[in-house]
Every structure is written in C-alpha cells, then in structure tokens.
Amino acid sequence: MKGAFNRQSAIGNRQFGFTLIEVMATLVLMGIVLPVAMRGLSVALLASENAKHTSQAASLGEQKLNELVATGDWTMTSASGDFGQDWPGYQWTCQTSARDFNVTEVVVSVVWQQRGQQHNLNVSTMVLETSTNTGSSTLGLTQ
Numbered sequence: 001m002k003g004a005f006n007r008q009s010a011i012g013n014r015q016f017g018f019t020l021i022e023v024m025a026t027l028v029l030m031g032i033v034l035p036v037a038m039r040g041l042s043v044a045l046l047a048s049e050n051a052k053h054t055s056q057a058a059s060l061g062e063q064k065l066n067e068l069v070a071t072g073d074w075t076m077t078s079a080s081g082d083f084g085q086d087w088p089g090y091q092w093t094c095q096t097s098a099r100d101f102n103v104t105e106v107v108v109s110v111v112w113q114q115r116g117q118q119h120n121l122n123v124s125t126m127v128l129e130t131s132t133n134t135g136s137s138t139l140g141l142t143q
Contacts, residue, residue, distance in 0.1 A: 046115075053114050054121060057090060061110040061123035064092050069127060074106045089113060102129045 060083050068074040073094075080093040090112045097105050107124040 050114065053112060053119065056087070057110040057112060057119075057121040058123065060087060060090055061092065061108045061121060064094075064110075065106065065108040065123050065125060068094055068108065069106065069125060074104075074127065099126065103127070104129055 064083075068079065073079060074096060076094075078093070078095075080091070082088075083090045083092065090110055092111070093109045095107050095109070097107075099105055104127050105124055106127055107122050109120050109122050111118060111120045113119075
C-alpha cells in the first residue's frame with residue numbers, strides 16, 4: 001500500500017504543460033501543413049470560378065442558339081454580339097456550315113476573359129432547311 005501511495009503523490013505533484021520540443025515539433029508540422037492546405041484552397045476556388053463561368057457561358061450560348069433558330073436569324077452570315085449589360089464580358093458569334101441532305105450546322109461560340117486568359121465554349125445544333133427554316137434536330141455542347 002505504501003508503494004501505491006508514493007506513485008499517486010508523484011503523479012499529483014507533476015505539473016502538466018508542453019515542453020519546448022513539443023512546441024517546436026508542432027510549429028514545424030504547421031509550417032508544412034498550412035501552405036499545402038492554402039494551395040489546395042486556392043485550387044478549389046479557381047476550379048469553382050471556372051465552373052461558374054463555363055456554366056454561365058453554356059446557358060447564355062444555348063439561349064442565343066435557341067433565339068437564332070427560332071427567329072431564323074441563323075441564316076445571316078457572321079452574326080455576332082454581346083449579351084448586354086446583364087452579362088458583361090461575354091460575347092458570341094454564330095457560324096453555319098452546310099451538311100448533307102439540306103441540313104445546316106449552326107454553332108454559337110461564347111467567348112469570355114477569365115484571369116487574363118480568353119476562354120470559349122461552343123454550342124451547336126443541326127437545322128433542317130425547309131421552306132420555313134424552323135426544323136431543329138439535335139443540340140450539343142462542345143468546349
């Protein structure tokens with residue numbers, strides 16, 4: 001019983017805290033982990049920004065393509081423009097190319113600047129040229 005009492009008193013008298021070695025090891029570990037974590041966060045934010053711009057460009061391109069096909073304006077050569085004040089920085093161009101069997105491919109290219117680099121996204125469809133020029137078959141997104 002006497003030995004158990006001495007151990008308890010030795011544990012009871014010990015002061016808890018961190019040694020200099022433990023603090024130094026923690027600082028070194030944080031010096032390694034924090035830059036890697038910050039780089040990962042930076043990459044994730046860049047990917048998020050890219051996804052946002054690409055999604056907006058796809059939506060704008062699809063709307064413009066539908067408008068051009070519905071109004072028949074796709075037949076105009078070299079149609080281009082921007083998306084107005086609501087979507088600054090996005091421009092579009094429309095190109096057509098004839099295919100077999102009275103089918104024309106209509107491609108709307110959406111262009112924007114992101115971090116000093118130009119990006120573009122193409123939205124296309126095939127239009128069957130009839131007397132009314134309103135037949136549309138497929139819609140495809142290409143980047």
